[in-house]
Amino acid sequence: MTGTYAHAPGFIVGDRPKIVTSRFEYEDSYTLTRYLATDGYQGLRAALSRPANEVHDEVRTATVLGRGGAGFPAGTKWGLTPQGVYPRYLVVNGDESEPGTYKDRLLMERDPHQLIEGCLIACYAAGLSQCFLYIRGEMALAQERVAVALNDAYAAGYIGKNILGTHFSVDIVLHWGAGAYVVGEETALIESLEGNRGMPRLKPPFFPAANGLYGQPTIVNNVETLANLPWLMCNGAEAYTAIGTKTSPGTRMVAVSGHVKRPGVYEIVNGVTTFRDLLYKEEFCGGIRNNNELKAFVPGGGSAPWFTPDQLDLPFEGSQVGAAGSMLGSGAIMVMDETTDIPAAALTLTRFYAH
Amino acid sequence: MSRLSEGNIRLAKEIIGRYPRPRSAMIPLLHMAQQQDGYITNDAMVHIGELVGSTSAEVYGTASFYEMFKFEPVGKYLVNICGTLSCALMGSEELMHYAEHKLGVKMGGTTDDGMFTLEHAECQAACTEAPCLQVNYRYRFRVTAADFDSLIDDLSAGRLVDEIPAHGTVARVGQHIPRDRGVGAIPPESVTEAPVWLDGKAAL
Ligand SMILES: Cc1cc2nc3c(=O)[nH]c(=O)nc-3n(C[C@H](O)[C@H](O)[C@H](O)COP(=O)(O)O)c2cc1C
Ligand code: FES
Numbered sequence: 063m064t065g066t067y068a069h070a071p072g073f074i075v076g077d078r079p080k081i082v083t084s085r086f087e088y089e090d091s092y093t094l095t096r097y098l099a100t101d102g103y104q105g106l107r108a109a110l111s112r113p114a115n116e117v118h119d120e121v122r123t124a125t126v127l128g129r130g131g132a133g134f135p136a137g138t139k140w141g142l143t144p145q146g147v148y149p150r151y152l153v154v155n156g157d158e159s160e161p162g163t164y165k166d167r168l169l170m171e172r173d174p175h176q177l178i179e180g181c182l183i184a185c186y187a188a189g190l191s192q193c194f195l196y197i198r199g200e201m202a203l204a205q206e207r208v209a210v211a212l213n214d215a216y217a218a219g220y221i222g223k224n225i226l227g228t229h230f231s232v233d234i235v236l237h238w239g240a241g242a243y244v245v246g247e248e249t250a251l252i253e254s255l256e257g258n259r260g261m262p263r264l265k266p267p268f269f270p271a272a273n274g275l276y277g278q279p280t281i282v283n284n285v286e287t288l289a290n291l292p293w294l295m296c297n298g299a300e301a302y303t304a305i306g307t308k309t310s311p312g313t314r315m316v317a318v319s320g321h322v323k324r325p326g327v328y329e330i331v332n333g334v335t336t337f338r339d340l341l342y343k344e345e346f347c348g349g350i351r352n353n354n355e356l357k358a359f360v361p362g363g364g365s366a367p368w369f370t371p372d373q374l375d376l377p378f379e380g381s382q383v384g385a386a387g388s389m390l391g392s393g394a395i396m397v398m399d400e401t402t403d404i405p406a407a408a409l410t411l412t413r414f415y416a417h
Numbered sequence: 418m419s420r421l422s423e424g425n426i427r428l429a430k431e432i433i434g435r436y437p438r439p440r441s442a443m444i445p446l447l448h449m450a451q452q453q454d455g456y457i458t459n460d461a462m463v464h465i466g467e468l469v470g471s472t473s474a475e476v477y478g479t480a481s482f483y484e485m486f487k488f489e490p491v492g493k494y495l496v497n498i499c500g501t502l503s504c505a506l507m508g509s510e511e512l513m514h515y516a517e518h519k520l521g522v523k524m525g526g527t528t529d530d531g532m533f534t535l536e537h538a539e540c541q542a543a544c545t546e547a548p549c550l551q552v553n554y555r556y557r558f559r560v561t562a563a564d565f566d567s568l569i570d571d572l573s574a575g576r577l578v579d580e581i582p583a584h585g586t587v588a589r590v591g592q593h594i595p596r597d598r599g600v601g602a603i604p605p606e607s608v609t610e611a612p613v614w615l616d617g618k619a620a621l
Contacts, residue, residue: 205588240483257443319503319544
């Protein structure tokens with residue numbers, strides 16, 4: 063039986079660009095010591111060395127697409143809060159529970175300081191006064207790792223009052239759920255954070271950027287979205303957009319599960335890597351198990367319409383996948399080979415959504 | 418049974434203090450009660466209501482929405498086997514049947530000795546390691562029948578107590594915001610102006 067970690071080989075194979083998984087190869091990647099030894103909190107320093115509005119502009123220019131499912135650019139979202147209404151809050155969506163989706167848990171377990179640094183950069187840039195980091199209830203290790211990271215970062219002066227000796231002050235509050243899939247939807251997440259049943263609010267008028275937590279302007283961002291920000295601040299928007307394509311810059315984490323030889327979580331290049339690359343190349347999944355034929359695959363999480371082998375050459379680019387009738391969603395690829403009973407597989411997912 | 422203990426009341430007040438509205442602490446406090454007693458008692462819900470300013474009916478209304486909260490005792494070890502698509506493709510159904518046979522209970526049932534409760538779970542965000550399960554929210558990956566046997570043997574013999582706490586405890590470490598470092602909660606009514614760092618200048 064494997065231990066506490068998933069040692070998926072995909073993490074360190076090849077020399078592809080790594081924006082969010084660069085520390086995953088270290089056993090102690092989750093510690094403050096390792097983080098500081100590998101450029102940790104340098105993105106925060108870079109951000110605080112510039113006026114907040116310039117930091118916001120940098121994120122806008124980089125077109126950091128939301129990684130939680132909808133793919134909405136973070137810089138644009140931050141700009142949707144109404145002028146002059148304060149306080150504004152940041153709610154971090156770490157509720158990861160869409161079937162097949164599996165990346166935020168790794169980011170929290172293996173590099174919690176990177177996420178914390180991303181939260182701080184977002185709060186600085188968008189003028190957010192308090193941050194709530196909502197972790198899925200069933201993720202015990204992620205909760206422990208993030209708690210320790212927060213405690214260490216507070217003690218070292220990276221969070222709280224007068225961060226790095228400046229007049230930038232913000233608390234990050236660790237919050238955790240108790241099991242309910244629908245809570246991952248942002249308005250349900252806010253309900254849950256207010257101590258209620260985690261049911262989605264009807265929006266509008268509950269568009270969180272205008273009317274969110276406690277009725278205040280609230281930015282809800284996914285864990286992976288925020289984890290991109292330290293690298294972006296260190297390297298700049300130009301370097302960020304040099305990876306991937308114009309409409310889909312940077313990288314993204316995808317989890318490939320099911321009938322492939324090497325299931326794993328891989329950081330791929332947005333807009334460039336194709337499904338065929340991912341499923342068949344040696345540096346990724348290495349083909350279908352037992353060299354079977356591919357029958358169907360889910361390209362973007364349990365709620366995405368399924369693809370057949372005809373769509374293998376599509377790249378990870380939202381509009382092309384959309385035009386082909388599905389969505390990239392949360393970066394979950396579930397692969398089914400020729401032995402699969404497709405109606406039975408579909409039923410499994412139907413049961414999930416009924417649940 | 419069973420209001421929160423003195424130590425937990427102190428911690429509960431600290432947690433409540435982090436939020437702009439006390440009610441936001443409801444789920445964390447329910448977890449605290451479950452950690453203390455193994456499940457959520459009526460007295461604990463009354464007590465939590467007193468602490469956050471809600472009725473016990475409101476506390477129950479929230480608590481009953483969430484699957485992790487149990488309102489009667491469950492086994493010392495809650496074994497949740499994932500049955501969502503990626504795990505189903507890799508044999509979770511066989512694993513569930515095996516587990517039912519091994520423990521002599523159906524899904525949802527608890528063994529007579531009170532050691533194990535078996536549950537069917539949905540995606541646990543470990544889909545590449547299918548089929549997987551959690552014991553009190555600690556993972557086991559790519560679980561075979563033989564793995565399941567040794568897991569149950571190890572748990573029964575008390576060999577995993579260091580890794581897997583009894584049901585009720587999820588995270589064993591919590592957040593502590595040092596008094597001299599924390600900003601404190603920012604309720605809506607406390608602020609109307611833009612934060613000071615939005616002054617158009619570099620902070621550093
Ligand atoms: C049913 C449902 C479940 C969702 N679950 C999650 C989730 O688990 N994690 C997540 O980040 N976003 C989830 N989302 C998307 C969120 O509503 C929201 O768009 C996202 O957190 C915004 O972050 P981003 O802009 O950084 O992607 C879900 C949406 C729906 C409709
Ligand atoms: S489907 Fe079982 S962990 Fe995701």
